[in-house]
Amino acid sequence: MMTLGAPSALWALSLIPLVIILYMLRARREARVVPSVLLWERATRDLVARLPMRKLERNLLLLVQILIIAMIVLALARPSLPLRGFAGDAVALVIDTSASMQATDVAPTRFGVAQQEALALTARLGPRQPAALIAAGAQPRLVVELTTDRAALTAAIRALRATDTGATLDEAVALAVSLRADGRPAVAYLFSDHAPTQQGVRWVKIGKGAPNVAITSARTRLDARGRTQLMLRIDAFGEAATRQLTVDVDGRVVHQRTVQIAPGSAQVILVDIGETSGVATAKLSGGDALPADDRAVVAVGRDGLPQVLVVGDPDPVLDAVLGAVPTAGVTRTTQATPEQWGRAPVVVLDRVAPQPLPPGAYLLLGTLGTNMPVQIEGTIPQQTVRTVVGTHPVMRLVDLRGIRIAGALAMRPEAGVVLAEGEAPVVWAYEGHGIRAVVLPFDLARTDLVTHPTFPVLIANVIEWLAGSSDVSAGAAPIVPAGTWTQAELRDPSGATATLAAREGVFALPPLDRVGQYRLRTRGWERRWVVSTVDPAESSLAVEPSPTQTQATATPVLAQIRLTPHLLGVAGALIALEWWLWARTLARRRLRAEPS
């Protein structure tokens, strides 16, 4: 059955009556005196006897013009005709791998059903019909490029796993329709419990909706006594629930309680962890349709924080501030070589003579790396900070305006971001070539910054940005300065390990898509990241129909013969015919008009 890509274009068919009206207006007859109409009357009677054919001939131009309009309008409606027996358009299978696809409201899970549907569709593809596979997780991922290798495609579909992340469906669909075979875009099939917002995508709806209770947020904070408190938010989606909450730290149960939640509401629960360090796990007992969000994991205490190496002359103020900000520990030295710098997760170089920096994370105080893209144009005797960039993570809750600085290096950065400046940049963040650095180009002793309340906040932000936060959301893909290390081992929450190689001075981690603790270990240091909860947006298991997207089924994909080019071709031919008819008529008239 023919389908129309833009049926609204058919409104333009209303032009046809307009043409007919114009035609009728145009047909005003010219009076011509003849010797006698005797024979003309007889001829007219003869014509009337042959009226049907006569009318057709007489209105040939009009018919051609109507046909031209009809062809063009139909072409604008973008019709296509599915034909069996032809190699169909390429197909891009987009499978939602987000956390909600783990829901068990359909057996075995939504993701399992999506796999089955995708496999069924794959089995019905034509033998020469190319297909691709895209996983729609935190980031869309082209798992299999367009191929006719059914075995590879089937194996890839079976190998996919649902994650604890959210889904970027629109990006995945955009990736799908950008795939082209023989110059034509692929037909995108989305297997998901969420409708796409884009038109033209065939959505195979998965799941039927179910109530759910979820831990949607888990954070820690230190109270005034230095004790860690775990803050949990529990949401009930769909119906009221009574669940048992258990919190343990490294397997030791520290808290248990019963939680009652009204439907559609949330509860925030504070749990005192104490002064222990480790990994706290909160669990909700009792089953629901999505077990993945019944669990939350957080790092407590100093577990997972970076070690900091301070190189330079002793600075009590700096030491005091570094001791106050969250780190796993601060080591001070005056003798460390650049090779040793690269082995520490975060290095603070305090007025060290400028020299090339090995890959790593640096806070540079009153100094610079000679391999950084910056020019030094002397010093500035005195300046006051006038502008700051508040959106950068380093400047969160930091306002340096009014801070006075003496003897700062006059930097002229050629890359990175200037975060604050007076007469010259005074806070510069740079990331490139394996180096992540924040530069304060002045001596802390020659500024009133250290007396300002924002100084510890600034240093804490700097350390966190340099080391990277250990609390990450599901699907984050941290990039870690590798320092002098070339290899690292990544262990995921299930205990599986993978070896990462440093590239351009960094370890690029894959998306951390499971709730739990990830460890990246080199021979010299270990970094930890904790994915606390599944993406909160995934916990609602309602499957609502889309107002703009119709649900499709994984029906056999037929070749869609697009009729627009053919129709435009026919319209072109008709225009040529119409022109020819008109020119012929005109030529005849001119010929007749010539005196004999």
Next chain:
Amino acid sequence: MDQLTRAELLLEPDFLARLERLTLLSRRLYRSGSRGERRSGTLGRGVEFADYRSYQVGDDFRYVDWNIYSRLDRLFVKLFSEEEDINVHLFIDASRSMAWGQPPKLDYAVRVAAALGYIGLANLDRVGAVAFTDGPARVLPPRRGRAGTLTLFRFLGEIAPEGRSNLAGALRDYTLRTRRRGVLIVISDLMFPQGITDGLRLARYHRFEPFLIHLLADEELTPALEGDLRLVDAETGAAVEVTADAATAEAYGRARDRYFGEVEQLCLRLQVEYLRAATSIPFDDLVLRYLRQGGLIA
């Protein structure tokens, strides 16, 4: 003076000389009351011997063949064919439609009439002329002899196209007006809304010998029209809306041929000689060739 000049110029002197060798033919001979240069069906006082018959009381002794009497001892009188003239009526359509054509049909008709009239006058026939529209608009009574040539030409030269045409009406009036039967040469485009049947029947009824010369302009045979037109009749003002294209041209051709066929059938049925000619045919050819072939002149 202008009319005279125009009349004189109707025919070239050389052409007139060639016409003098021609004679108007008639299937029947009509008694005009005076001797002409035509052998009459009546045996009488002519010079050409025809037969003998026995003498009857009252016969003129001058025609008794005394040689036969001397041999056979019986009286026989010699019979001679009596030479008679005929009446020629030139009936010229002067309606408005005759103004069409290149040359105009009326000019062509006038020249044909002039030629035929001259032939008649040169052969001592009585030649009269009528310019008719829906009646005999102008009439030149029959006259005899070469002396009538200039009068005839002047009459023909003054004919101008005007009004509607009605052959039957014109003939009805004319036949009531004249008792001289003879050859009735009708020169017309035959574009009569009332048709020609009544007119020709009337002529036959009054024992005229009609000869129909049907003149047509090329644009009537093959109209050079194109587009959406409202055709207006030059005589009646009647209008016909047509879309002149190939199909219409074909239909016109069919209507024309059918009309010609009807005219031919009618003439055959009423024993009317019929000759159709386009004005594009050279005038000399029409007179010296086609009219001779048509049996009007010899």
